[in-house]
Amino acid sequence: MNILIAARLAFARIIATKTRSGLTMLGIIIGVMALIALVSVAQGATSGIQDQFKGLGARNLTITGTTNQSITVDDVIEIAREPGVDIVSETVSGRATISSNQASTRAQVIGVDSDYITVVDPDIFVGSFLPNVENTKDARLIVLSSSLASDLELDAYSINSTIAVGSTEFTVVGILDDADGFGSQGSAYIPLDTAFKYVAVPPYLSSITVQTINEEIVPEVTANLTSLLKARHNISGEREADFVIVDASQLLDAIGTVQQFLSLLLGGIASISLVVGGIGIMNIMLVSVRERTREIGIRRAIGAQQSQILTQFLIEAIVLSLVGGIIGVIIGEIVAYFLAQLGQWNFALSPTMILASLGFSMFIGVVFGVWPARTASKLKPVEALRFE
Amino acid sequence: MAAVVEMSNVTKTYGEGSSIVKALDGVDIRIKKGEFVAIVGASGSGKSTMMNLIGCLDRPTKGVVKVAGEDLSELNDKKLTSLRNYAIGFVFQSFFLLPKTDALDNVATPLFYRGVPAKEARFRAMEMLTKLGMEDRYSHQSTELSGGQQQRVAIARALVTEPSLILADEPTGALDSKTGKQVMDLFADLNDEGKTIVLITHDLDVAKRATRRITLKDGKVINDERDKK
Ligand SMILES: Nc1ncnc2c1ncn2[C@@H]1O[C@H](COP(=O)(O)OP(=O)(O)O)[C@@H](O)[C@H]1O
Ligand SMILES: [Mg+2]
Numbered sequence: 001m002n003i004l005i006a007a008r009l010a011f012a013r014i015i016a017t018k019t020r021s022g023l024t025m026l027g028i029i030i031g032v033m034a035l036i037a038l039v040s041v042a043q044g045a046t047s048g049i050q051d052q053f054k055g056l057g058a059r060n061l062t063i064t065g066t067t068n069q070s071i072t073v074d075d076v077i078e079i080a081r082e083p084g085v086d087i088v089s090e091t092v093s094g095r096a097t098i099s100s101n102q103a104s105t106r107a108q109v110i111g112v113d114s115d116y117i118t119v120v121d122p123d124i125f126v127g128s129f130l131p132n133v134e135n136t137k138d139a140r141l142i143v144l145s146s147s148l149a150s151d152l153e154l155d156a157y158s159i160n161s162t163i164a165v166g167s168t169e170f171t172v173v174g175i176l177d178d179a180d181g182f183g184s185q186g187s188a189y190i191p192l193d194t195a196f197k198y199v200a201v202p203p204y205l206s207s208i209t210v211q212t213i214n215e216e217i218v219p220e221v222t223a224n225l226t227s228l229l230k231a232r233h234n235i236s237g238e239r240e241a242d243f244v245i246v247d248a249s250q251l252l253d254a255i256g257t258v259q260q261f262l263s264l265l266l267g268g269i270a271s272i273s274l275v276v277g278g279i280g281i282m283n284i285m286l287v288s289v290r291e292r293t294r295e296i297g298i299r300r301a302i303g304a305q306q307s308q309i310l311t312q313f314l315i316e317a318i319v320l321s322l323v324g325g326i327i328g329v330i331i332g333e334i335v336a337y338f339l340a341q342l343g344q345w346n347f348a349l350s351p352t353m354i355l356a357s358l359g360f361s362m363f364i365g366v367v368f369g370v371w372p373a374r375t376a377s378k379l380k381p382v383e384a385l386r387f388e
Numbered sequence: 389m390a391a392v393v394e395m396s397n398v399t400k401t402y403g404e405g406s407s408i409v410k411a412l413d414g415v416d417i418r419i420k421k422g423e424f425v426a427i428v429g430a431s432g433s434g435k436s437t438m439m440n441l442i443g444c445l446d447r448p449t450k451g452v453v454k455v456a457g458e459d460l461s462e463l464n465d466k467k468l469t470s471l472r473n474y475a476i477g478f479v480f481q482s483f484f485l486l487p488k489t490d491a492l493d494n495v496a497t498p499l500f501y502r503g504v505p506a507k508e509a510r511f512r513a514m515e516m517l518t519k520l521g522m523e524d525r526y527s528h529q530s531t532e533l534s535g536g537q538q539q540r541v542a543i544a545r546a547l548v549t550e551p552s553l554i555l556a557d558e559p560t561g562a563l564d565s566k567t568g569k570q571v572m573d574l575f576a577d578l579n580d581e582g583k584t585i586v587l588i589t590h591d592l593d594v595a596k597r598a599t600r601r602i603t604l605k606d607g608k609v610i611n612d613e614r615d616k617k
Contacts, residue, residue: 005493005500012488298484301445302545303473303501305466382445385484 006312010319024284025324027277028364032328032357033335035270039353040336042262044345049255058215059086060119061222061247063208063229070242072203075232079210082228084221087211089115090192094199098188099164102153108187109165111195119209127159127174133191142170143189146178151186165190168198218247271360278321278364285317285372296376297384310377317369318362325361329354391454392553392584393419393442398451400437400607411437412448413607419553419586424579426587426595429604435588436557438604442586443555444472456552473502477546481558483538485530491517492526495545502549516544520574536567543574553584560594572597
């Protein structure tokens with residue numbers, strides 16, 4: 001029998017038994033809806049972070065020492081001379097006890113130079129970032145991440161107040177907005193030279209951020225800097241370097257991996273409900289095969305082959321799950337749209353996701369339709385005809 | 389003339405051991421092309437069993453059943469199904485039209501299963517419905533048709549495949565006597581056109597319309613009479 005005729009028959013049945021078909025499809029509808037909505041959350045939430053990096057750090061690469069005596073201020077001077085390098089910003093860091101009048105906590109104190117603000121562009125919640133203090137050797141100014149500020153029970157009105165790093169007093173000039181940053185949680189920022197005085201030992205640095213003149217040149221500069229630093233640190237042959245260079249593309253890759261993982265995780269959870277939906281279809285199809293024993297008998301009597309009965313019931317299961325899938329996609333996209341409004345990320349229809357969901361619901365229809373369809377095709381014509 | 393149905397020493401038993409039932413017991417009959425045969429007998433005499441064998445729905449326990457020259461015992465399910473589709477036109481007591489399917493597609497369905505393209509199948513179905521005076525009912529579902537109309541659709545479905553024989557099981561059993569008579573007139577006309585018809589009935593008035601009556605009792609043929617021409 002023509003597949004088209006079987007499909008038409010299947011549609012006719014679905015329409016004729018609306019309520020039951022609707023209930024049968026409900027599992028698939030909910031499953032696909034959850035799949036679309038959850039994966040859109042995973043992608044929307046991470047693509048926000050990805051966009052930020054694309055805008056910000058595409059020209060940047062960061063050199064980090066693997067020990068705290070690997071990279072030095074002399075390295076910075078050489079790096080700045082390399083072709084393609086635009087700005088170099090160095091940081092040092094150490095841990096110290098920070099105390100306000102109300103509270104005290106241990107935190108990471110990062111010493112940053114005057115280029116840091118250009119290269120990293122931190123978001124300010126209140127006040128300002130560290131001013132240019134290149135010529136002042138002991139400027140005791142400090143900027144706090146907002147989580148550190150709240151640990152110290154400071155608020156927006158605490159600008160210009162005094163806190164202690166160890167036993168030295170600093171003036172708070174700004175509090176950062178942590179929400180957009182990463183790694184800034186629980187940190188304090190002070191001028192580089194000041195840091196060398198109180199929390200770190202010169203000439204060793206903890207990281208160097210290099211901004212190149214354009215995005216395309218990043219891999220080349222990375223290679224050049226690697227050989228430059230290896231030479232300067234007397235590292236030859238197979239010996240492992242005492243620094244790592246990370247650029248934005250690697251960070252983007254890492255975020256991409258997180259995004260994939262999240263999508264797989266949430267998608268996997270949603271798929272379980274799809275499978276449950278499939279079991280629902282199987283259940284109803286088995287009932288339907290019983291109820292239609294007589295019809296199957298008539299069809300077998302007038303010349304339907306077992307394979308044709310199998311096809312008919314299989315197509316019915318597929319049509320059921322596919323129609324359920326289509327409804328699920330529509331509702332799922334609507335839900336995803338509202339979630340995007342709520343979470344303030346961009347809503348985008350993903351054709352791949354839609355096709356994959358429909359493909360998956362079809363697959364579910366086949367898997368869970370096979371057993372009922374086989375049961376139907378194996379009925380003995382004589383007995384099926386006698387069935388009341 | 390070639391035999392459409394040949395039964396040689398056919399036995400059909402149901403069940404096993406002490407609960408064994410001999411539904412047919414050593415039946416020998418030949419039905420030739422163009423005959424109009426009624427199979428009669430009391431309830432439990434073996435009529436339905438006989439119909440299942442002639443209709444290629446079942447195989448004998450012992451003996452040989454040949455339909456359109458094919459030995460049923462030698463056919464697998466696929467070939468047996470195919471033989472039903474090509475050789476037999478079924479007409480059932482309760483019409484057995486397909487649910488959720490209009491009259492046209494009901495008639496066309498045996499052709500669909502045979503692989504005839506949908507358009508041609510529906511064209512032939514329409515021709516057959518027209519022949520039986522049902523052309524203005526082709527888009528009706530079975531629930532929208534009277535008993536007599538449903539049986540006409542069923543007869544159209546049996547005829548559309550141009551089978552070797554029409555096999556009718558109590559075709560008037562669910563109809564009032566007037567409609568029943570019309571259906572029997574239709575069978576008589578079809579027989580005049582040369583169609584082979586086997587009719588199963590326990591109604592002797594209906595059996596009289598046939599040209600040959602085979603009487604069953606306890607699974608055995610006890611009488612086989614032909615009208616003299
Ligand atoms: N599937 C079956 N299983 C067991 N016994 C059966 C079956 N079909 C028919 N019989 C028995 O076979 C005998 C003949 O039945 P059947 O062919 O239906 O006769 P009829 O149609 O003339 O009433 C009866 O005794 C009936 O009970
Ligand atoms: Mg019977």
